[in-house]
Amino acid sequence: MSARRVYVEGIGLWSPQLADFAALRSLLAGLMPTPSTGRPAAATLPPNERRRAPESVLLAVEVAGQAVAMSGRDAATLACVFASSHGDQPITDYMCATLAQAPAELSPTRFHNSVHNAPVGYWTIATDCHAPSTAVAAQRASFGAGLLEAVSLVLAEQRAVLLVCSDTAGSAPLLEVTGCTQSFGCALVLAPEPGAATIASLQVSLTTTRILSALPEPLADWRDANASAAALPLLARLVEGRGRCQLDAAATLGLQIDMDHV
């Protein structure tokens, strides 16, 4: 299949071990980055929203804010694709437990925060963004499928797009079926043309030959602990700014990415 090219202008990253993309760079250089402290800062949210927001929203907004700041773009101009394999697991756990015991006591706020597009909703409100926004999922392939959705939006509309992929950790009993033991989120700002902020170009093609790119040693198990960490082969390549990697775009479809300096 023919390849399509987009340009990375910003990168966001947050996990309990890595507070941003610079921390990943330092980890892969063999250094010991300072771990994140507490909850994601999510400075883009107004203070009262930040206090009330569930962690799924804080995580998505944190990585989105990092990527947009790096790109130098105005967040209000960016179309948004927010991906997550499991949505907000603590809210799912709360909802299902409450519905099993006292359904009439369900919290209205937790209910409207339970929609899969809550993080992108809060993001568009905080940034006064009226551009198209979407929330997607594709099980273990959520990052690759979200990237394909974002790339097709960049190319078809010839506009810059903010891609976020994030999942927070779950707890029992839901944890047994999600297997999501630690938080991980990442974001990219993608543009149709190279520019002053360009970090690397991505040439993207679909392939039916499925290969799972290996990860450098300190990251080896991260994908097992969080489906959104499937982004790591691409993020590790972005540290170098060049190279090839492959991600799952669907259960039976791969996304091959050839990265280059511009």
Add this chain to the structure above:
Amino acid sequence: MPVSMTPLAITAYTATSAIGHGLTAQLDALQHSRSGLRPNDFSSTPLDCWIGRVDGVEDTALPATLSAWECRNNRLAWLGLNQDGFLDRVQAARARYGATRIALLLGTSTASIGATEEAYRRLDADGGFADDMLRPAIHAPHSLAAFVATALALEGPCLTISTACSSSAKVFASAERLIQLGLVDAAVVGGVDTLCDSVLFGFNALELVSPEPCRPFDASRNGISIAEAAGFALLERIDAAPDALQLLGYGEASDAHHMSTPHPDGLGAELALRDTLARAGLDAAQVDYINLHGTASLKNDEVEAALVSRAFPTRTRASSTKGFTGHTLGAAGIVEAAIALQAIEHGLIPGNLGGDTPDPICGAQFAWRNEQQRVDVALSNSFGFGGNNACLAFARAGFAA
């Protein structure tokens, strides 16, 4: 503003909701102004409201090879896929294009959360899921799309879009982009949502559920009727099927206002509408019918009626069909797309069922009762929580804006 798009052919479509299984039943209910709403007989504990429940979901067994996907949402998906010869149409497309060249894009707001609710209602003594509920794939938002990909043996791009009640409208936009870029040759789009406690008690907690059958755009409307549905469409390039109904355009926009209340001036809804008309190359005056989101919530209907008044001439006919189906949430986009397509095919403007005392804010565009007239162009509005807005434009075969 977007550049105008090359229309896509809609070579097959189907819908299953409280007004019946498949298009023939749906058309019959519309023609006879027959609502599918009934007193709530679904929630795990009593809740005084009306619902749009699909008959026969409980009796729809999945084929043995698909039994790992068993849950109400996937049963409804399977029931929906088996209407109107849709399975055969997809099989033919698969034979023509290849399984990797057909995208699958499905919208849902809650997927099979009903199964997760059930797992929590009957946890083991040790607090874990019972053995028969230990099926990770059904406790995830992607449950529906992953199931349908398996059932249809599709191997192309496969994505769940979950933007609450705009979900299964937005799938048309994503499909158009993938086809336009040549990443695929065709796309199966659609959506399924099923009744579950999460949405019944959730909307109830927000005080958005009516104790009566919902009355969209009625002066005394007092909330929505929660419902379930499944619907699908097959999209191909127009040169592959020049005699088919067409997707002329789409628009998407965000309110940037509030998580569960629409923008007071309908800003996102209007941006999505203007985007749709521009992409379709249409003037508002060319729109014959618009199927409104019209949930019967106080705010939605107020904002949407004002948008109709300021955007359309009185010759454009407008109605909500949620008095027939109830609000099918993430499936509303595809169900109402199917109604808009039937309006074109059968020259039927469905009346705005339930609006017996029209809200004075509604303009002369509103069709309170069924009308028969030729429909060349029909739009469908879908708005969701988080201020997520989508609009679709459809046209009869051969129509050129």
